[in-house]
Amino acid sequence: xxxxxxxxxxxxxxxxxxxxxxxxxxxxxxxxxxxxxxxxTPVVNSFISVLMRAKRLDVxxxxxxxxxxxxxxxxxxxxxxxxxxxxxxxxSVWKVYVSNDGxxxxxxxxxxEDFSFKSADLIIEKG
Numbered sequence: 421x422x423x424x425x426x427x428x429x430x431x432x433x434x435x436x437x438x439x440x441x442x443x444x445x446x447x448x449x450x451x452x453x454x455x456x457x458x459x460x461t462p463v464v465n466s467f468i469s470v471l472m473r474a475k476r477l478d479v480x481x482x483x484x485x486x487x488x489x490x491x492x493x494x495x496x497x498x499x500x501x502x503x504x505x506x507x508x509x510x511x512s513v514w515k516v517y518v519s520n521d522g523x524x525x526x527x528x529x530x531x532x533e534d535f536s537f538k539s540a541d542l543i544i545e546k547g
Contacts, residue, residue: 433519434531437503437547438474439511441540445474448512451542466526471544474514479507502547515547 440448449471454464479491482503488494491504506513520531537544 432521432531433517435515435517435547436471436474436530436535437506437543437545438471438514438516439503439506439543441511441542443512445472445476445514448514448542451539452537463526466524467530470518470524470527470530471516474516477503477507477513477515479504482507502545506543511543 438445438448442448449468452464452468454460458464482501483489483491483494486494486498488497495501495504503513503515518527518530520528522528534546535544536546
């Protein structure tokens with residue numbers, strides 16, 4: 421088993437996978453919106469802005485991030501991988517890292533909590 425490469429920090433971080441049946445993350449996150457004037461609008465907008473920092477995953481880049489050259493080598497060593505599973509099921513997949521040391525309360529909450537959301541067209545889960 422190898423460790424993911426390319427992410428070094430003094431703070432702790434956690435990642436989320438966003439998977440959608442669309443190529444546009446703005447369209448993907450529309451189901452999370454609440455009506456204007458709703459008391460939760462500022463919190464939901466902050467949540468969405470954190471998710472909007474996500475980077476779209478490419479299969480090869482994802483495999484190389486963990487130090488492997490091929491998908492077969494990655495799967496053989498690491499086993500099942502949720503991001504690859506969703507990519508192969510036809511979803512577009514993004515990954516966002518959240519930290520416990522930022523100024524954004526919503527980001528800290530996401531770091532601390534095991535948040536997930538699932539619908540037919542959108543999946544958000546800790547990854």
